[in-house]
Amino acid sequence: QWTAGNIIDDLVARVRETVGNQNVLLGLSGGVDSSVVAALLHKAIGDQLTCVFVDNGLLRLEEGDEVMRTFARHMGIRVIRVDAEARFLDALAGEADPEAKRKIIGRTFIEVFDEEAGKLDNIQWLAQGTIYPDVIESAGASTGKAHVIKSHHNVGGLPERMNLKLLEPLRELFKDEVRRIGVELGLPAEMVHRHPFPGPGLGVRILGEIHKEYADCLRLADAIFIAELRAAGWYEKTSQAFAVFLPVRSVGVTGDGRRYEWVVALRAVETVDFMTARWAHLPYEFLDHVSRRIINEIEGISRVVYDISGKPPATIEWE
Ligand code: XMP
Numbered sequence: 001q002w003t004a005g006n007i008i009d010d011l012v013a014r015v016r017e018t019v020g021n022q023n024v025l026l027g028l029s030g031g032v033d034s035s036v037v038a039a040l041l042h043k044a045i046g047d048q049l050t051c052v053f054v055d056n057g058l059l060r061l062e063e064g065d066e067v068m069r070t071f072a073r074h075m076g077i078r079v080i081r082v083d084a085e086a087r088f089l090d091a092l093a094g095e096a097d098p099e100a101k102r103k104i105i106g107r108t109f110i111e112v113f114d115e116e117a118g119k120l121d122n123i124q125w126l127a128q129g130t131i132y133p134d135v136i137e138s139a140g141a142s143t144g145k146a147h148v149i150k151s152h153h154n155v156g157g158l159p160e161r162m163n164l165k166l167l168e169p170l171r172e173l174f175k176d177e178v179r180r181i182g183v184e185l186g187l188p189a190e191m192v193h194r195h196p197f198p199g200p201g202l203g204v205r206i207l208g209e210i211h212k213e214y215a216d217c218l219r220l221a222d223a224i225f226i227a228e229l230r231a232a233g234w235y236e237k238t239s240q241a242f243a244v245f246l247p248v249r250s251v252g253v254t255g256d257g258r259r260y261e262w263v264v265a266l267r268a269v270e271t272v273d274f275m276t277a278r279w280a281h282l283p284y285e286f287l288d289h290v291s292r293r294i295i296n297e298i299e300g301i302s303r304v305v306y307d308i309s310g311k312p313p314a315t316i317e318w319e
Pocket of ligand 1: 102196197198199200240274311314315316317318319
């Protein structure tokens with residue numbers, strides 16, 4: 001019978017048998033899959049696991065601290081945090097094309113991860129949060145972004161160069177099963193039930209060229225939107241929600257004067273498979289409240305718009 005407890009016992013036994021007393025490296029992103037792998041491997045092999053968490057400067061507000069709090073401090077997992085914001089922003093400087101930005105972010109991630117891995121000796125395994133739908137997807141003809149998703153998450157080239165064997169303990173599980181074992185393993189429910197966040201992060205939510213100032217602004221707007229969605233009970237009713245930074249200046253007035261500042265778009269969708277999606281019909285009062293908070297509280301934003309495009313014809317992300 002399928003229970004989260006049974007599955008965990010089974011996976012733990014299999015991992016122990018496979019890995020023996022060897023050491024495992026995991027790229028921890030803070031997403032559901034790699035988080036569950038971290039918790040599972042920690043239970044199975046304890047300190048034989050080392051995680052590398054790369055802060056690329058394109059994460060959500062306080063995300064890096066949260067990852068360290070959950071995994072390093074609460075669970076006692078060995079996590080190496082790499083602050084690579086400057087490196088990613090340098091690599092991205094001047095690039096406005098969405099796919100080119102994705103490639104730069106993916107490539108820089110691999111470089112940074114690779115360097116960190118090179119500093120560790122005596123690692124024999126590379127763990128990945130591959131789940132069953134990923135296996136199917138990469139077996140079939142994957143096109144467009146889906147393909148990019150996998151190539152970003154997987155640390156290409158590393159296993160061969162370092163002679164690492166691949167460990168994918170969630171390979172046979174569906175997302176909802178992964179979530180259930182995550183909760184059972186003690187991960188915060190909030191983390192396990194998070195909306196998906198793309199590998200390139202805010203890099204594809206800042207339209208065109210990326211600047212730190214834009215990312216800082218967007219992080220604040222996004223945090224307000226998400227906090228309000230949670231408070232209003234809408235977070236669970238939407239499949240994905242986020243803010244998008246539009247590098248367009250717009251005039252506004254606040255109290256003492258005229259502003260000429262940036263625009264933020266809010267996006268919230270309902271979907272089952274992320275292949276098609278309906279824009280979430282959030283209440284006007286709710287949108288009004290969020291819009292006021294963003295404009296009043298964030299210096300640099302003078303206007304908020306709500307995205308009412310379905311997928312198709314639009315995509316969920318703006319880039
Ligand atoms: P679109 O924008 O194609 O998004 O409708 C569908 C889903 O895929 C996510 N997405 C990505 N995830 N790397 C990722 O890891 C990417 O480059 C990427 N692009 C889109 C998007 O957030 C949505 O959940």
